[in-house]
Amino acid sequence: MQRIAIYPGSFDPVTNGHIDIVKRGLNLFDKIIVTILHNPAKKSFFTVEERLEMLENSLKKFPNIEIDVYNGLLVDYGVKRKAHAILRGLRALSDFEYEFELALMNTRLNSQIQTVFLMTGLQWIFTSSSIIKEAARFGGNISGMVPHFVNQKLKEKFDSISDSI
Amino acid sequence: MQRIAIYPGSFDPVTNGHIDIVKRGLNLFDKIIVTILHNPAKKSFFTVEERLEMLENSLKKFPNIEIDVYNGLLVDYGVKRKAHAILRGLRALSDFEYEFELALMNTRLNSQIQTVFLMTGLQWIFTSSSIIKEAARFGGNISGMVPHFVNQKLKEKFDSISDSI
Amino acid sequence: MQRIAIYPGSFDPVTNGHIDIVKRGLNLFDKIIVTILHNPAKKSFFTVEERLEMLENSLKKFPNIEIDVYNGLLVDYGVKRKAHAILRGLRALSDFEYEFELALMNTRLNSQIQTVFLMTGLQWIFTSSSIIKEAARFGGNISGMVPHFVNQKLKEKFDSISDSI
Amino acid sequence: MQRIAIYPGSFDPVTNGHIDIVKRGLNLFDKIIVTILHNPAKKSFFTVEERLEMLENSLKKFPNIEIDVYNGLLVDYGVKRKAHAILRGLRALSDFEYEFELALMNTRLNSQIQTVFLMTGLQWIFTSSSIIKEAARFGGNISGMVPHFVNQKLKEKFDSISDSI
């Protein structure tokens, strides 16, 4: 039996922490679908296209990965994609509550799809896309926290913002 | 002595978790005033009028309930309404901190009015108005989490939003 | 209708934080039964008799208080005593989880008896019987954290312990 | 590729929450080895033999399950058993910290074996072997929280204890 997991997120942008979860997940699943949850009502820093490009660039070396975008109910998407599991990385405490709430809601909506939590590696536990953006905004050196390609895209984006002011 | 409690909240919309707290509270108090705290500065999903209608519809079967709207300092309202207690439902961890902060502030502003916490039933511990709205937005089946009437109103609201896009 | 609450605990010894909860509870209930949960399997610092004496001395000025000892299932005791509620003081975070676990278990065993949480006053939030004993052991000044009578009993107890070494 | 997970614990006794995790795990793994971690230095309520008997009785209806006992380093055991993952159930907050500490230590000792967390079903989130024993001790009705066979064993055990007093 082929086991498929969805790894959903906003990936705004993808970090080394996300990539760490993908690597760990590939030991457990035959295929991982990394899915940008696109909610047009929520503002993002990078466009969906930019996020797709960064994910593709960062994950091209891994086998059995598919990258996708979805706008809708996660469990419906899971059924459509024949997924056995929703993969989530657990970082620190504040994640935990929100993840529980989300996982319970998804279980209520569809009890067939399991939420599987993997623990992010120690070095990513307190690192998030948002704090990385905060550091990058002021020129902080964030190499080692994001792939090289993402680092460049962050610089370009912040340069274009400051140019426009 | 008649004991009166205020049960304040945004009720945007009222959920089965809120109704569970009202039921439990009626074992302890002679009257419960369910009060929509209306802060014009904060955006809500439903209007005050819609929230009132949903509360009235959902709570009409309970005796000793009054429904009200207030815009101001909760402890001033408590004094005006001759309340002995502010009733709050405790869900999970993240509530706890905020509830403590709020209860301490209210105690400082008026030490006569006690904050009383009841624990939401197990099935509501990780359910909130906001996660219910997120599920309803994409057509998730949330019957069993909100009263039937609220379920309909959520559908109508989301239909009217998507129509207008 | 007369509303009765049980306030269970080990009270080893009673602190000003406990007394604060009793005071707050008397605004909500017509009678509070302060009950030492006596588990012969668990070691306590003070004997049941000493704890009873300290509770009686500390609470004698309050009306509508009864002091009792119980060894058994709390909800059975609640039924026997015709209680509407189990009263618990919430201090800080670590309490919260344990209290939830306990309250849910009690609700499962008997859904008629409500657990009611009151927030301990700010000055008691991080104070527990055990940390008070730790300070008293080495002669720390704990007046203001426990009633005068309890302070004396702690001194006597620690004196008798060090004498016997 | 056959994927094997170890599900370690003290199972003192096994609860419906544990069984729920086994069920969920069987959707993700081809085989689950349920392993009693036997630490002779730690006191348990049931003997290893009793715990084994209860696990066998409770899990006999599931395919692809093996029950075992181990006394040593979990990651060494994992290597010996050719396991891909250590399976753990996440209940509430207090679990989370300890589980993180443990998972990180195991990753440091052997980075090949992944810790996989599944969320216990809502009804088991605040239920633990220890609180079930506390309720059973005083005759509380815990059917629905443990398998029927375990319920009987708990009664027998507590009866034999009270007889011997």
Next chain:
Amino acid sequence: MQRIAIYPGSFDPVTNGHIDIVKRGLNLFDKIIVTILHNPAKKSFFTVEERLEMLENSLKKFPNIEIDVYNGLLVDYGVKRKAHAILRGLRALSDFEYEFELALMNTRLNSQIQTVFLMTGLQWIFTSSSIIKEAARFGGNISGMVPHFVNQKLKEKFDSISDSI
């Protein structure tokens, strides 16, 4: 050796809790630079100029204090100001996670500057600038939580807001 600490924050407005941290910090450092982190992208209640005025008024009685504004990477600022430490007040739990995340990011960006946490006095543990503003908005008595001058500024600000509606 002269030891210098930066005490960064939004101080929107400064509270007695902040002043308490400054006082405690002066026992440990020879000089404290209280720095308003000014992020033009984030909305504040008071302008930078108003916040500066309130800080100056509230801290003028303390020696060895400098007040400053900065817009950029905190660790760069620390280097420029020859600071040994970043001073932070710990209030309650929710602070803790965010503070950890921030401190770790700062350590990664510059490992020479230490983050030092002082615990806010008990009376400020659950009090924040935002809850004080919420109370002040509706005329709650917040004297004792902020300096007299800040109290007045809050009143003026809210009066001017309601006038303009």
Next chain:
Amino acid sequence: MQRIAIYPGSFDPVTNGHIDIVKRGLNLFDKIIVTILHNPAKKSFFTVEERLEMLENSLKKFPNIEIDVYNGLLVDYGVKRKAHAILRGLRALSDFEYEFELALMNTRLNSQIQTVFLMTGLQWIFTSSSIIKEAARFGGNISGMVPHFVNQKLKEKFDSISDSI
């Protein structure tokens, strides 16, 4: 002015996390007194003499360090040693609550001595003396978590224990 800090603990045994805190503390204080709190009522794994030897061996390369043992009230000891501060390492969440409780008690007993928290480096956040002992007990490789000398002492100790069985 010379600034002195006490760094109290059980150090059973000292870990690389403790040493990390000492190093960080030496940037802030002119002298650090590392003090084993010796409570004869509490069982320890290593004797006081063994713990002293390990601390001395591990800290001999640092200047301005003194190692001591104390049995009594920490704040009394602080006064005797003319300390300005009690230094504590913050690891993860569970520490936080206990540290707050302790720091508040110490502030009540003597408001002159400040508790200063430093954050343990990321690699030590979820590592404790007790989990290291658990791993060492079964021969887990804990080099990198404790100094070499401590690693040897742990091996000797566990060897002598298993010999005696």
